[in-house]
Amino acid sequence: MANAMRDVAIVGVAESDLGRVPDKSKFQLSAEASRLALDDAGLSVKDVDGLFTTIITEGGQFSSMMMAEYMGITPRFTDSTSIGGSSFVAYVEHAAMAIATGLCDVALICHGSTNISDRGGKGGPMSASTDVFGPSQFEEPYGVSTVGSYALAAQRHMHEYGTTSEQLAEIAVATRKWASMNPKARMRDPITIDDVMNSRVIASPLHLLDCCLVTDAGGAVVLTSLERARDLKKTPVQVLGTGEAHTHRMISQMPDLTQTAAAISGKLAFERSGLTHSDIDVAQIYDSFTITVLLTLESLGFCAKGEGGAFVSNQRTAPGGDFPMNTQGGALSYTHPGMFGIFTVIEGVRQVRGECGPRQVPNAQVALCNGTGGVLSSTGTIILGRD
Amino acid sequence: MALPPLPRPYQDTAAYWEAAKDHRFIIQKCKECGEFQFYPRGVCSHCLSSDLDWQEASGKAEIYSCSVNYRAPHPGFADATPFVLAIVTLEEGPRMMTNIIGCDPESVKIGMAVSVVFEDVTDEVTLPKFTPV
Numbered sequence A: 001m002a003n004a005m006r007d008v009a010i011v012g013v014a015e016s017d018l019g020r021v022p023d024k025s026k027f028q029l030s031a032e033a034s035r036l037a038l039d040d041a042g043l044s045v046k047d048v049d050g051l052f053t054t055i056i057t058e059g060g061q062f063s064s065m066m067m068a069e070y071m072g073i074t075p076r077f078t079d080s081t082s083i084g085g086s087s088f089v090a091y092v093e094h095a096a097m098a099i100a101t102g103l104c105d106v107a108l109i110c111h112g113s114t115n116i117s118d119r120g121g122k123g124g125p126m127s128a129s130t131d132v133f134g135p136s137q138f139e140e141p142y143g144v145s146t147v148g149s150y151a152l153a154a155q156r157h158m159h160e161y162g163t164t165s166e167q168l169a170e171i172a173v174a175t176r177k178w179a180s181m182n183p184k185a186r187m188r189d190p191i192t193i194d195d196v197m198n199s200r201v202i203a204s205p206l207h208l209l210d211c212c213l214v215t216d217a218g219g220a221v222v223l224t225s226l227e228r229a230r231d232l233k234k235t236p237v238q239v240l241g242t243g244e245a246h247t248h249r250m251i252s253q254m255p256d257l258t259q260t261a262a263a264i265s266g267k268l269a270f271e272r273s274g275l276t277h278s279d280i281d282v283a284q285i286y287d288s289f290t291i292t293v294l295l296t297l298e299s300l301g302f303c304a305k306g307e308g309g310a311f312v313s314n315q316r317t318a319p320g321g322d323f324p325m326n327t328q329g330g331a332l333s334y335t336h337p338g339m340f341g342i343f344t345v346i347e348g349v350r351q352v353r354g355e356c357g358p359r360q361v362p363n364a365q366v367a368l369c370n371g372t373g374g375v376l377s378s379t380g381t382i383i384l385g386r387d
Numbered sequence B: 001m002a003l004p005p006l007p008r009p010y011q012d013t014a015a016y017w018e019a020a021k022d023h024r025f026i027i028q029k030c031k032e033c034g035e036f037q038f039y040p041r042g043v044c045s046h047c048l049s050s051d052l053d054w055q056e057a058s059g060k061a062e063i064y065s066c067s068v069n070y071r072a073p074h075p076g077f078a079d080a081t082p083f084v085l086a087i088v089t090l091e092e093g094p095r096m097m098t099n100i101i102g103c104d105p106e107s108v109k110i111g112m113a114v115s116v117v118f119e120d121v122t123d124e125v126t127l128p129k130f131t132p133v
Protein backbone atom coordinates (compact mmCIF):
# COMPACT_ATOMS: atom_id res chain seq x y z
CA MET A 1 0.00 0.00 0.00
CA ALA A 2 1.31 3.43 -0.89
CA ASN A 3 1.82 5.58 2.16
CA ALA A 4 -0.83 8.29 1.70
CA MET A 5 0.34 10.00 4.86
CA ARG A 6 3.36 11.27 2.96
CA ASP A 7 0.95 13.74 1.37
CA VAL A 8 0.36 15.35 4.76
CA ALA A 9 2.58 17.95 6.43
CA ILE A 10 2.98 19.65 9.77
CA VAL A 11 2.74 23.38 9.08
CA GLY A 12 2.57 25.03 12.49
CA VAL A 13 3.93 24.38 15.98
CA ALA A 14 4.02 26.41 19.20
CA GLU A 15 4.22 26.33 22.96
CA SER A 16 2.20 28.50 25.34
CA ASP A 17 3.74 30.13 28.39
CA LEU A 18 5.72 27.43 30.23
CA GLY A 19 6.82 26.81 33.80
CA ARG A 20 4.70 28.27 36.59
CA VAL A 21 1.71 30.03 35.08
CA PRO A 22 -0.74 30.28 38.01
CA ASP A 23 -2.84 33.04 36.43
CA LYS A 24 -3.83 31.05 33.32
CA SER A 25 -6.14 28.05 33.10
CA LYS A 26 -5.12 24.87 31.28
CA PHE A 27 -7.81 25.71 28.74
CA GLN A 28 -6.25 29.10 28.05
CA LEU A 29 -2.77 27.59 27.73
CA SER A 30 -4.09 25.09 25.18
CA ALA A 31 -5.95 27.80 23.24
CA GLU A 32 -3.04 30.25 23.27
CA ALA A 33 -0.65 27.56 22.03
CA SER A 34 -3.22 26.84 19.29
CA ARG A 35 -3.35 30.50 18.24
CA LEU A 36 0.45 30.68 18.09
CA ALA A 37 0.72 27.43 16.11
CA LEU A 38 -1.88 28.68 13.62
CA ASP A 39 0.08 31.97 13.34
CA ASP A 40 3.23 29.92 12.75
CA ALA A 41 1.43 28.21 9.85
CA GLY A 42 -0.17 31.36 8.48
CA LEU A 43 -3.63 29.90 9.10
CA SER A 44 -6.56 31.07 11.21
CA VAL A 45 -8.80 29.28 13.66
CA LYS A 46 -11.54 29.56 10.99
CA ASP A 47 -9.53 27.12 8.87
CA VAL A 48 -9.56 24.37 11.51
CA ASP A 49 -11.98 21.53 10.78
CA GLY A 50 -10.29 18.71 12.70
CA LEU A 51 -9.59 18.80 16.45
CA PHE A 52 -7.46 16.40 18.49
CA THR A 53 -7.06 16.85 22.23
CA THR A 54 -7.38 15.25 25.63
CA ILE A 55 -7.33 16.58 29.15
CA ILE A 56 -7.02 13.93 31.84
CA THR A 57 -7.40 16.19 34.85
CA GLU A 58 -10.36 18.01 36.42
CA GLY A 59 -12.66 19.73 33.94
CA GLY A 60 -11.44 17.66 31.04
CA GLN A 61 -14.46 15.46 30.39
CA PHE A 62 -15.49 15.36 26.72
CA SER A 63 -12.17 17.06 25.96
CA SER A 64 -12.51 17.69 22.24
CA MET A 65 -16.10 19.01 22.54
CA MET A 66 -15.07 21.19 25.43
CA MET A 67 -11.98 22.65 23.75
CA ALA A 68 -13.80 23.11 20.42
CA GLU A 69 -16.48 25.10 22.20
CA TYR A 70 -13.85 27.09 24.12
CA MET A 71 -12.12 28.13 20.89
CA GLY A 72 -15.22 28.49 18.70
CA ILE A 73 -14.39 25.54 16.43
CA THR A 74 -16.98 23.25 14.78
CA PRO A 75 -14.89 20.23 13.77
CA ARG A 76 -16.03 17.65 11.26
CA PHE A 77 -13.33 15.30 12.53
CA THR A 78 -12.90 14.97 16.29
CA ASP A 79 -10.64 12.79 18.41
CA SER A 80 -10.13 12.55 22.17
CA THR A 81 -8.13 9.33 22.19
CA SER A 82 -6.76 9.19 25.72
CA ILE A 83 -3.58 7.13 25.98
CA GLY A 84 -1.62 9.46 28.21
CA GLY A 85 1.43 11.36 27.06
CA SER A 86 1.65 9.50 23.78
CA SER A 87 -1.83 10.69 22.74
CA PHE A 88 -0.44 13.75 21.01
CA VAL A 89 2.02 11.74 18.93
CA ALA A 90 -0.71 9.24 18.03
CA TYR A 91 -2.88 12.24 17.01
CA VAL A 92 -0.33 13.00 14.27
CA GLU A 93 -1.09 9.57 12.83
CA HIS A 94 -4.86 10.09 13.23
CA ALA A 95 -4.74 13.59 11.75
CA ALA A 96 -2.58 12.46 8.83
CA MET A 97 -5.06 9.67 8.14
CA ALA A 98 -8.02 12.08 8.30
CA ILE A 99 -6.35 14.58 5.97
CA ALA A 100 -5.09 11.94 3.54
CA THR A 101 -8.61 10.54 3.21
CA GLY A 102 -10.28 13.95 2.92
CA LEU A 103 -12.12 13.73 6.23
CA CYS A 104 -10.68 17.09 7.24
CA ASP A 105 -8.37 19.75 5.76
CA VAL A 106 -6.73 21.49 8.69
CA ALA A 107 -6.08 19.50 11.84
CA LEU A 108 -5.29 21.14 15.17
CA ILE A 109 -3.68 19.07 17.92
CA CYS A 110 -3.58 20.93 21.22
CA HIS A 111 -2.73 20.40 24.86
CA GLY A 112 -2.80 22.48 28.01
CA SER A 113 -2.08 21.60 31.62
CA THR A 114 -1.57 23.42 34.90
CA ASN A 115 0.13 20.46 36.49
CA ILE A 116 2.29 22.43 38.92
CA SER A 117 -0.25 25.13 39.80
CA ASP A 118 -2.88 22.45 40.50
CA ARG A 119 -0.62 21.10 43.24
CA GLY A 120 -0.25 24.45 44.93
CA GLY A 121 3.08 24.93 43.16
CA LYS A 122 4.63 21.77 44.61
CA GLY A 123 5.48 18.52 42.86
CA GLY A 124 3.74 16.18 45.27
CA PRO A 125 0.92 13.72 44.64
CA MET A 126 -2.37 15.02 43.37
CA SER A 127 -4.87 12.37 44.38
CA ALA A 128 -5.95 11.76 47.95
CA SER A 129 -8.92 9.55 47.23
CA THR A 130 -9.32 6.62 49.61
CA ASP A 131 -11.97 4.72 47.70
CA VAL A 132 -10.70 2.99 44.57
CA PHE A 133 -13.10 1.65 41.97
CA GLY A 134 -12.02 -0.42 38.96
CA PRO A 135 -8.92 -2.51 38.25
CA SER A 136 -6.60 0.06 39.84
CA GLN A 137 -7.88 -1.19 43.20
CA PHE A 138 -5.32 -3.96 42.68
CA GLU A 139 -2.47 -1.42 42.64
CA GLU A 140 -3.32 1.80 44.47
CA PRO A 141 -3.79 0.21 47.92
CA TYR A 142 -0.15 -0.94 47.66
CA GLY A 143 1.12 2.60 47.14
CA VAL A 144 1.75 2.51 43.43
CA SER A 145 2.81 5.79 41.85
CA THR A 146 4.14 6.85 38.49
CA VAL A 147 7.72 6.98 39.74
CA GLY A 148 7.25 3.69 41.60
CA SER A 149 6.04 2.02 38.41
CA TYR A 150 9.00 3.23 36.34
CA ALA A 151 11.33 2.25 39.17
CA LEU A 152 10.07 -1.34 38.90
CA ALA A 153 11.00 -1.33 35.22
CA ALA A 154 14.42 0.16 35.93
CA GLN A 155 15.11 -2.40 38.65
CA ARG A 156 14.20 -5.27 36.34
CA HIS A 157 16.37 -3.91 33.52
CA MET A 158 19.31 -3.64 35.92
CA HIS A 159 18.67 -7.18 37.11
CA GLU A 160 18.50 -8.68 33.62
CA TYR A 161 21.20 -6.66 31.87
CA GLY A 162 23.45 -5.13 34.52
CA THR A 163 22.40 -1.59 33.61
CA THR A 164 23.73 0.92 36.16
CA SER A 165 22.47 4.11 37.78
CA GLU A 166 25.47 5.90 36.24
CA GLN A 167 24.25 4.92 32.79
CA LEU A 168 20.78 6.28 33.52
CA ALA A 169 22.42 9.45 34.85
CA GLU A 170 24.21 9.93 31.51
CA ILE A 171 20.79 10.66 29.98
CA ALA A 172 19.88 13.31 32.56
CA VAL A 173 23.29 15.00 32.20
CA ALA A 174 23.20 15.06 28.39
CA THR A 175 19.63 16.36 28.34
CA ARG A 176 20.57 19.21 30.69
CA LYS A 177 23.34 20.26 28.27
CA TRP A 178 20.73 20.66 25.53
CA ALA A 179 18.48 22.59 27.92
CA SER A 180 21.30 25.04 28.61
CA MET A 181 20.95 26.14 24.97
CA ASN A 182 17.17 26.61 25.14
CA PRO A 183 16.04 29.87 26.75
CA LYS A 184 12.58 28.35 27.30
CA ALA A 185 13.97 25.44 29.34
CA ARG A 186 13.17 25.54 33.04
CA MET A 187 16.42 23.95 34.30
CA ARG A 188 19.54 25.18 32.51
CA ASP A 189 22.40 24.87 34.99
CA PRO A 190 24.77 22.03 34.11
CA ILE A 191 24.68 18.87 36.21
CA THR A 192 27.12 15.98 36.55
CA ILE A 193 26.65 12.25 36.88
CA ASP A 194 27.58 12.63 40.56
CA ASP A 195 24.83 15.24 40.99
CA VAL A 196 22.29 12.72 39.72
CA MET A 197 23.72 9.89 41.82
CA ASN A 198 23.77 12.09 44.93
CA SER A 199 20.23 13.39 44.51
CA ARG A 200 17.86 11.65 46.87
CA VAL A 201 16.37 8.30 45.94
CA ILE A 202 12.63 8.65 45.31
CA ALA A 203 11.95 5.00 44.45
CA SER A 204 14.99 2.77 44.08
CA PRO A 205 16.85 2.84 41.75
CA LEU A 206 15.48 6.21 40.55
CA HIS A 207 16.91 9.42 42.00
CA LEU A 208 15.25 12.82 41.97
CA LEU A 209 17.28 13.83 38.90
CA ASP A 210 16.17 10.70 37.03
CA CYS A 211 12.65 12.16 37.15
CA CYS A 212 11.01 14.74 34.90
CA LEU A 213 9.95 18.19 35.99
CA VAL A 214 6.42 19.12 36.95
CA THR A 215 5.29 22.31 35.18
CA ASP A 216 2.38 24.13 33.61
CA ALA A 217 2.48 24.18 29.80
CA GLY A 218 0.52 24.15 26.58
CA GLY A 219 1.48 23.11 23.09
CA ALA A 220 -0.12 22.85 19.66
CA VAL A 221 0.57 21.36 16.24
CA VAL A 222 -1.22 22.11 12.96
CA LEU A 223 -1.34 19.78 9.95
CA THR A 224 -2.74 20.04 6.45
CA SER A 225 -2.21 18.48 3.03
CA LEU A 226 1.28 18.76 1.60
CA GLU A 227 -0.18 20.49 -1.41
CA ARG A 228 -1.74 23.24 0.70
CA ALA A 229 1.29 23.31 2.96
CA ARG A 230 3.52 24.45 0.10
CA ASP A 231 1.57 27.73 -0.08
CA LEU A 232 1.90 28.44 3.64
CA LYS A 233 4.46 30.40 5.68
CA LYS A 234 6.98 27.79 6.73
CA THR A 235 8.83 24.90 5.07
CA PRO A 236 6.40 21.96 5.25
CA VAL A 237 7.49 19.04 7.41
CA GLN A 238 6.25 15.81 5.92
CA VAL A 239 4.82 12.95 7.95
CA LEU A 240 6.96 10.11 6.56
CA GLY A 241 5.80 7.29 8.79
CA THR A 242 3.75 6.66 11.91
CA GLY A 243 2.88 3.92 14.37
CA GLU A 244 1.02 3.48 17.63
CA ALA A 245 0.44 0.66 20.12
CA HIS A 246 -0.33 -0.07 23.74
CA THR A 247 0.31 -3.19 25.76
CA HIS A 248 -1.28 -2.60 29.19
CA ARG A 249 -2.73 0.03 31.50
CA MET A 250 -1.24 -0.90 34.88
CA ILE A 251 2.43 -1.66 35.44
CA SER A 252 1.70 -5.03 37.07
CA GLN A 253 0.10 -6.12 33.78
CA MET A 254 3.04 -5.08 31.55
CA PRO A 255 4.02 -8.19 29.59
CA ASP A 256 7.78 -7.49 29.89
CA LEU A 257 9.07 -4.68 32.12
CA THR A 258 12.09 -4.20 29.86
CA GLN A 259 10.31 -3.65 26.54
CA THR A 260 7.77 -0.97 25.64
CA ALA A 261 5.14 -0.84 22.92
CA ALA A 262 7.66 1.25 20.93
CA ALA A 263 8.83 -2.15 19.67
CA ILE A 264 5.53 -2.20 17.75
CA SER A 265 4.93 1.48 16.97
CA GLY A 266 8.56 2.09 16.01
CA LYS A 267 8.66 -0.90 13.68
CA LEU A 268 5.48 0.34 11.99
CA ALA A 269 6.81 3.87 11.61
CA PHE A 270 10.08 2.66 10.07
CA GLU A 271 8.30 0.24 7.73
CA ARG A 272 5.79 2.84 6.57
CA SER A 273 8.49 5.47 6.04
CA GLY A 274 10.79 3.11 4.16
CA LEU A 275 13.64 4.52 6.25
CA THR A 276 16.14 2.86 8.58
CA HIS A 277 17.73 3.88 11.86
CA SER A 278 20.74 5.40 10.15
CA ASP A 279 18.43 7.87 8.35
CA ILE A 280 17.40 9.50 11.63
CA ASP A 281 19.32 12.75 12.19
CA VAL A 282 17.71 13.73 15.48
CA ALA A 283 15.50 11.88 17.98
CA GLN A 284 12.93 13.22 20.43
CA ILE A 285 12.35 10.44 22.94
CA TYR A 286 9.79 10.87 25.73
CA ASP A 287 11.78 11.26 28.93
CA SER A 288 9.37 11.12 31.84
CA PHE A 289 12.22 9.30 33.55
CA THR A 290 15.72 8.37 32.42
CA ILE A 291 14.64 4.73 32.25
CA THR A 292 11.85 5.67 29.81
CA VAL A 293 14.50 6.80 27.34
CA LEU A 294 16.69 3.75 27.78
CA LEU A 295 13.84 1.28 27.31
CA THR A 296 12.50 3.23 24.34
CA LEU A 297 15.83 3.38 22.53
CA GLU A 298 16.09 -0.40 22.83
CA SER A 299 12.46 -0.98 21.89
CA LEU A 300 12.79 1.27 18.83
CA GLY A 301 15.81 -0.80 17.81
CA PHE A 302 18.49 1.90 17.98
CA CYS A 303 20.44 -0.72 19.95
CA ALA A 304 19.86 -4.33 20.96
CA LYS A 305 17.82 -5.23 24.01
CA GLY A 306 19.97 -4.84 27.10
CA GLU A 307 22.50 -2.55 25.41
CA GLY A 308 20.75 0.74 26.18
CA GLY A 309 23.13 1.50 29.03
CA ALA A 310 26.20 1.19 26.83
CA PHE A 311 24.42 3.08 24.03
CA VAL A 312 23.87 6.25 26.11
CA SER A 313 27.29 6.15 27.78
CA ASN A 314 30.02 8.74 27.17
CA GLN A 315 27.40 11.45 26.62
CA ARG A 316 26.39 10.00 23.28
CA THR A 317 23.04 11.86 23.30
CA ALA A 318 24.55 15.25 24.32
CA PRO A 319 25.34 18.18 22.01
CA GLY A 320 28.24 17.04 19.80
CA GLY A 321 27.51 13.34 20.46
CA ASP A 322 26.64 11.04 17.61
CA PHE A 323 23.02 10.57 18.70
CA PRO A 324 21.49 14.03 19.24
CA MET A 325 18.39 13.51 21.38
CA ASN A 326 15.86 15.64 23.27
CA THR A 327 17.42 18.79 21.94
CA GLN A 328 15.05 21.22 23.67
CA GLY A 329 15.99 19.79 27.06
CA GLY A 330 13.25 17.19 27.32
CA ALA A 331 10.81 16.55 30.11
CA LEU A 332 13.83 16.21 32.39
CA SER A 333 14.98 19.83 32.01
CA TYR A 334 12.71 21.87 29.70
CA THR A 335 9.06 21.31 30.65
CA HIS A 336 6.67 18.54 31.67
CA PRO A 337 3.00 19.25 32.25
CA GLY A 338 2.04 15.64 33.02
CA MET A 339 1.82 14.66 29.35
CA PHE A 340 4.86 15.58 27.25
CA GLY A 341 4.12 14.03 23.84
CA ILE A 342 3.24 17.19 21.95
CA PHE A 343 6.58 18.76 22.85
CA THR A 344 8.50 15.91 21.18
CA VAL A 345 6.61 16.76 17.97
CA ILE A 346 7.17 20.53 18.29
CA GLU A 347 10.94 20.11 18.68
CA GLY A 348 11.15 17.48 15.94
CA VAL A 349 9.48 19.92 13.53
CA ARG A 350 11.72 22.82 14.55
CA GLN A 351 14.86 20.73 14.09
CA VAL A 352 13.78 19.60 10.63
CA ARG A 353 12.96 23.21 9.71
CA GLY A 354 16.39 24.26 10.94
CA GLU A 355 15.11 26.93 13.31
CA CYS A 356 16.71 25.84 16.58
CA GLY A 357 19.51 28.39 16.80
CA PRO A 358 22.44 27.35 19.00
CA ARG A 359 20.95 23.90 19.63
CA GLN A 360 20.26 23.19 15.96
CA VAL A 361 21.54 19.80 14.82
CA PRO A 362 23.44 20.61 11.61
CA ASN A 363 21.49 19.65 8.49
CA ALA A 364 18.81 17.69 10.35
CA GLN A 365 16.61 16.33 7.55
CA VAL A 366 14.79 13.54 9.36
CA ALA A 367 13.50 13.46 12.94
CA LEU A 368 11.98 10.62 14.94
CA CYS A 369 9.57 11.54 17.73
CA ASN A 370 8.30 9.01 20.23
CA GLY A 371 5.69 9.51 22.92
CA THR A 372 5.12 7.18 25.86
CA GLY A 373 1.95 7.26 27.94
CA GLY A 374 0.56 5.79 31.11
CA VAL A 375 3.14 3.64 32.87
CA LEU A 376 5.22 2.55 29.85
CA SER A 377 1.77 1.56 28.54
CA SER A 378 1.29 3.26 25.19
CA THR A 379 3.53 4.64 22.48
CA GLY A 380 3.24 6.71 19.36
CA THR A 381 6.16 6.98 16.96
CA ILE A 382 6.41 9.37 14.02
CA ILE A 383 9.13 10.06 11.51
CA LEU A 384 9.24 13.56 10.04
CA GLY A 385 11.18 14.91 7.08
CA ARG A 386 11.80 18.18 5.26
CA ASP A 387 9.70 18.57 2.10
CA MET B 1 -3.85 9.27 60.43
CA ALA B 2 -5.14 9.42 56.85
CA LEU B 3 -6.31 6.17 55.33
CA PRO B 4 -4.49 4.76 52.32
CA PRO B 5 -6.49 4.19 49.12
CA LEU B 6 -8.76 1.19 49.70
CA PRO B 7 -10.61 -1.01 47.22
CA ARG B 8 -14.33 -0.54 46.71
CA PRO B 9 -15.43 -4.07 45.72
CA TYR B 10 -17.58 -4.36 42.61
CA GLN B 11 -19.16 -7.12 40.50
CA ASP B 12 -15.82 -8.50 39.25
CA THR B 13 -13.97 -8.30 42.53
CA ALA B 14 -16.36 -8.76 45.45
CA ALA B 15 -15.59 -12.48 45.89
CA TYR B 16 -11.83 -11.79 45.95
CA TRP B 17 -12.05 -9.15 48.65
CA GLU B 18 -14.55 -11.21 50.65
CA ALA B 19 -12.11 -14.14 50.64
CA ALA B 20 -9.20 -11.88 51.60
CA LYS B 21 -11.20 -10.77 54.64
CA ASP B 22 -11.29 -14.47 55.64
CA HIS B 23 -7.51 -14.66 55.00
CA ARG B 24 -7.95 -16.76 51.90
CA PHE B 25 -6.18 -15.93 48.63
CA ILE B 26 -8.25 -16.91 45.59
CA ILE B 27 -7.67 -16.31 41.90
CA GLN B 28 -9.68 -16.99 38.76
CA LYS B 29 -9.21 -19.93 36.39
CA CYS B 30 -10.99 -20.07 33.06
CA LYS B 31 -13.12 -23.19 32.54
CA GLU B 32 -12.98 -22.67 28.79
CA CYS B 33 -9.22 -22.33 28.13
CA GLY B 34 -7.77 -23.35 31.49
CA GLU B 35 -5.69 -20.19 32.00
CA PHE B 36 -5.34 -18.44 35.36
CA GLN B 37 -5.70 -14.68 35.50
CA PHE B 38 -5.03 -11.83 37.87
CA TYR B 39 -6.68 -9.33 38.58
CA PRO B 40 -10.27 -10.64 38.71
CA ARG B 41 -12.44 -9.79 35.73
CA GLY B 42 -15.91 -10.63 34.48
CA VAL B 43 -14.39 -12.46 31.51
CA CYS B 44 -11.22 -14.39 30.74
CA SER B 45 -8.51 -12.08 29.36
CA HIS B 46 -7.14 -14.98 27.26
CA CYS B 47 -10.33 -16.14 25.49
CA LEU B 48 -13.15 -13.79 26.59
CA SER B 49 -15.20 -16.58 28.13
CA SER B 50 -17.46 -15.66 31.06
CA ASP B 51 -17.11 -19.18 32.47
CA LEU B 52 -14.66 -18.57 35.30
CA ASP B 53 -13.88 -20.49 38.46
CA TRP B 54 -12.40 -19.22 41.71
CA GLN B 55 -9.52 -21.34 43.00
CA GLU B 56 -7.51 -21.22 46.16
CA ALA B 57 -4.01 -20.13 45.12
CA SER B 58 -0.92 -21.65 46.73
CA GLY B 59 0.16 -18.23 47.99
CA LYS B 60 3.69 -18.94 46.80
CA ALA B 61 5.34 -16.42 44.50
CA GLU B 62 8.65 -15.05 43.24
CA ILE B 63 9.61 -11.38 43.11
CA TYR B 64 9.62 -10.20 39.47
CA SER B 65 10.62 -6.66 40.39
CA CYS B 66 10.75 -4.49 43.49
CA SER B 67 11.49 -0.93 44.48
CA VAL B 68 12.00 0.72 47.84
CA ASN B 69 9.75 3.78 47.82
CA TYR B 70 10.92 6.66 50.01
CA ARG B 71 8.24 9.18 49.08
CA ALA B 72 4.62 8.72 50.12
CA PRO B 73 2.46 8.50 46.99
CA HIS B 74 -0.63 9.44 48.99
CA PRO B 75 -1.25 11.08 52.39
CA GLY B 76 -2.28 7.64 53.70
CA PHE B 77 1.30 6.44 53.25
CA ALA B 78 2.89 9.31 55.17
CA ASP B 79 3.89 7.04 58.07
CA ALA B 80 4.59 4.01 55.90
CA THR B 81 7.81 5.04 54.10
CA PRO B 82 10.06 3.47 53.15
CA PHE B 83 8.00 0.59 51.79
CA VAL B 84 8.65 -2.07 49.17
CA LEU B 85 6.49 -1.90 46.06
CA ALA B 86 6.76 -5.17 44.18
CA ILE B 87 5.38 -7.20 41.32
CA VAL B 88 5.36 -10.91 42.10
CA THR B 89 4.83 -13.88 39.81
CA LEU B 90 2.36 -16.26 41.44
CA GLU B 91 3.11 -19.97 41.36
CA GLU B 92 0.01 -20.30 39.13
CA GLY B 93 1.53 -17.91 36.57
CA PRO B 94 -0.14 -14.49 36.72
CA ARG B 95 1.62 -11.44 38.13
CA MET B 96 0.26 -9.06 40.75
CA MET B 97 1.29 -5.91 42.51
CA THR B 98 1.90 -6.13 46.23
CA ASN B 99 4.10 -5.00 49.10
CA ILE B 100 6.87 -7.10 50.59
CA ILE B 101 6.60 -6.83 54.37
CA GLY B 102 8.09 -8.37 57.50
CA CYS B 103 11.72 -7.71 56.52
CA ASP B 104 14.26 -4.93 56.00
CA PRO B 105 13.10 -3.12 52.83
CA GLU B 106 16.67 -2.82 51.54
CA SER B 107 17.13 -6.59 51.77
CA VAL B 108 14.40 -7.39 49.25
CA LYS B 109 15.73 -8.60 45.89
CA ILE B 110 14.39 -9.75 42.56
CA GLY B 111 14.05 -13.54 42.42
CA MET B 112 13.34 -13.98 46.13
CA ALA B 113 10.73 -16.58 47.09
CA VAL B 114 7.84 -15.05 49.00
CA SER B 115 4.51 -16.20 50.37
CA VAL B 116 1.21 -14.52 51.04
CA VAL B 117 0.30 -12.91 54.35
CA PHE B 118 -2.84 -10.96 55.15
CA GLU B 119 -2.89 -7.41 56.43
CA ASP B 120 -6.17 -6.27 57.97
CA VAL B 121 -6.11 -2.59 57.03
CA THR B 122 -9.60 -1.81 58.38
CA ASP B 123 -12.49 -3.90 59.70
CA GLU B 124 -13.75 -4.09 56.13
CA VAL B 125 -10.58 -4.45 54.05
CA THR B 126 -7.77 -7.01 54.13
CA LEU B 127 -4.89 -6.76 51.66
CA PRO B 128 -2.93 -9.83 50.57
CA LYS B 129 0.76 -8.95 50.89
CA PHE B 130 3.90 -11.06 50.69
CA THR B 131 6.82 -11.85 52.94
CA PRO B 132 10.16 -13.62 52.26
CA VAL B 133 9.97 -17.36 52.84
Ligand SMILES: [Zn+2]
Binding pocket: none
Ligand atom coordinates in the same frame (compact mmCIF):
# COMPACT_ATOMS: atom_id res chain seq x y z
ZN1 LIG C 1 -12.56 38.23 19.27
Ligand SMILES: [Zn+2]
Binding pocket: B030, B031, B032, B033, B034, B035, B044, B045, B046, B047, B048, B049
Ligand atom coordinates in the same frame (compact mmCIF):
# COMPACT_ATOMS: atom_id res chain seq x y z
ZN1 LIG D 1 -10.16 -18.42 28.83
